[in-house]
Each structure stands twice: as C-alpha cells, then as structure tokens.
C-alpha cells in the first residue's frame with residue numbers, strides 16, 4: 132500500500148473517508164493570540180478530528196499541533212510560555228521513554244534522538260494528579276535530556292490514555308533526512324506508516 136499525504140484545509144468539515152492518520156502540524160495559528168492553539172482548536176475540521184481520534188485512529192500533533200490538541204481536550208495538560216520567556220530554536224537531545232506506541236515502535240527504549248525545537252510556548256504543564264496518571268499509564272513518550280523550557284517532569288511528548296493520540300513539542304519532521312542534520316525523526320513516521328498499513332491490511 133502506498134501512503135499519500137493530503138493537505139486538509141482547516142475550514143473543511145470532514146476528513147476524507149479513507150484517512151488513515153491525521154497530522155496537525157507546527158507553526159503559528161492566529162498569531163498565537165490568547166494562547167498558542169486556543170483559537171485554532173475551534174477550526175471547523177477539529178470536530179471531525181475528534182471523532183477520528185475517538186475511533187482509535189492515529190492523530191499526531193507537533194509543536195503548534197500539540198498545543199491545538201491540548202486546547203481541544205484530546206490530550207491532558209497545557210503548554211505555557213518557556214520559563215526564560217524566550218523563543219528557543221535549537222537541536223535538542225531527547226530520550227524515547229516509551230517505544231511501545233504506534234508512533235515509536237521502531238525506536239529503541241531509552242534511545243537518544245536529536246530533534247530540533249522551535250517554540251515560545253513549549254513549557255508543558257499538568258497538575259500532580261495528571262502527572263501521576265501519565266506515569267501510571269506509560270503515557271510519557273519523549274523527555275528532554277536537558278530541559279530547555281521548564282516542562283513538568285521534562286516532558287517533551289505524551290500520548291493519550293488510549294495511545295492513539297501523540298503530542299510533542301520537538302519537530303521530528305525537521306530531522307527526517309541527513310541533509311537536515313539528522314534522520315532520527317524518520318523512524319517516527321516509519322513507525323506510524325507501518326501501523327497505518329497494518330490497520331488497513
């Protein structure tokens with residue numbers, strides 16, 4: 132099976148019927164006014180993204196996409212301003228703490244990967260109760276090796292309880308071929324594509 136990416140406009144009401152996975156990308160939505168992702172989560176397409184996620188199909192939010200998914204209630208917690216209040220843009224070493232997800236099963240457990248970060252509001256926050264749940268359910272997927280932004284428990288990426296929605300601040304797509312400085316990120320997309328292929332059969 133050949134996987135073909137397709138851009139879906141945020142004003143659409145419905146995802147195409149044969150959608151295998153949804154990727155909510157990074158960038159700036161509505162100029163990050165109020166909070167990053169706080170307005171974009173009302174985009175018409177988000178209703179169907181929620182239904183899609185409810186059926187157990189894979190959804191990944193990267194950077195602004197992660198912010199949108201937390202604002203939409205698809206993932207717990209919130210992203211706050213970096214502790215330094217600076218926009219931080221640099222390569223960042225991470226550890227893959229959970230390689231048992233459909234997004235990370237081609238990584239080694241505790242593998243070090245280098246993904247760039249580029250954000251002003253990457254400081255992941257959740258309350259103690261949520262953090263306990265995240266740990267108990269093995270929902271923490273990536274952690275920062277040297278926490279750049281003040282994130283609770285060094286969290287760089289989490290999945291929802293069901294394991295089909297991933298949100299992460301670092302950018303695997305900016306580390307997906309050696310000409311970009313590294314190809315660690317490619318494994319994430321290969322894991323995802325293999326999972327989608329398996330689901331489709």
Ligand SMILES: NC(=O)CC[C@H](N)C(=O)O
Nearest residue numbers: 157158194195250251252
């Ligand atoms: N690269 C991104 O997606 C940036 C996300 C958001 N605009 C921030 O600065 O936090």
